[in-house]
Amino acid sequence: MSDGQMAQMGAVQVAVIADSPQVRASLQALVETSPALRFVASAADAEMLADRLAGSVPDVIVIDVEPAASNAPQDGLDAGHAPSALVLLIDEADGDWILDALPGDAMAIVLRNAMPGEIVASIEAVAAGLDVMSPEILARLLAARKLPRQTAPEMPFEALTLREIEVLTMLADGLVNKEIARQLDISDNTVKSHLSSIFGKLGASNRTEAVMLGMRRGFIMV
Structure with a gap:
């Protein structure tokens, strides 16, 4: 077995959910450029991805979240296909579902315009059990959490x-x-x-x- 094949066996398995075919292709290419990662599947939504995974569970799912999203993007994944690590690519951290998603397992919330290296680093971090948020996103989430609790x-x-x-x-x-x-x-x-x-x-x-x-x-x- 070659060194490349052995590296792929130990690589972090990554799947992608994105409505746009161009975004899916871009994220797939990004994953495939990193020797520490291995691309396994992509789909336009969680249900389609579950079908393509055919019972397997990736280490990390990268989800390109639509700006108008009102529900947690992983909701379509049943327990048998949901990994403990997610990387969410978003425009702004102002959706209520983001606040509901935070108490889950390892998660990265990254702005869509982040550098490719930041996205790869976020994937590797959540695969290691860490949470990742930029200071900008953290500040917005803190502000959002304060508003409804002021009267309580x-x-x-x-x-x-x-x-x-x-x-x-x-x-x-x-x-x-x-x-x-x-x-x-x-x-x-x-x-x-x-x-x-x-x-x-x-x-x-x-x-x-x-x-x-x-x-x-x-x-x-x-």
Whole structure:
């Protein structure tokens, strides 16, 4: 077996959903230029992609989200075909479905006009279990979340310790558990324990939501 074939076997399997044939072709070409990625299928919508996947589940699905979209673009995928990692290409982060989608698994929300290298890096990041959002998108999402909650009573929450604030700040900087452990000179298990406590105190269900809630409650600054 050649080195190229072995690399392809270990590559991240990527599928694409895009209404435009030109966008599908462009994203396919982008994936195929990266030796770390392997293109597996594309379709105009989630149901068609599920048919083309024929029971297999890719590692990451890249979804080109139409500007007028009102529902989460992965809604058409049943549990048997939905990966835990999604990359959404959008124009603006102003859809309500984006807020509903955030508590899910690894996800990247990237502007359509992002550089090709940024899209490839986002695919690789979510495949590794990370969340990716540009500062511009994060700021818009924070603003969108504040609006409907201004009239609602604030739910009580428990204050974070100084160490937990340190961990949360590093989380906001994009550091993974091993990097946090190294910088704070603590074990990976201790980092996981701090993250579990942070999630519980903030009422967050993943790393992205914890960062957003931490910013909203003043523990970390944008």
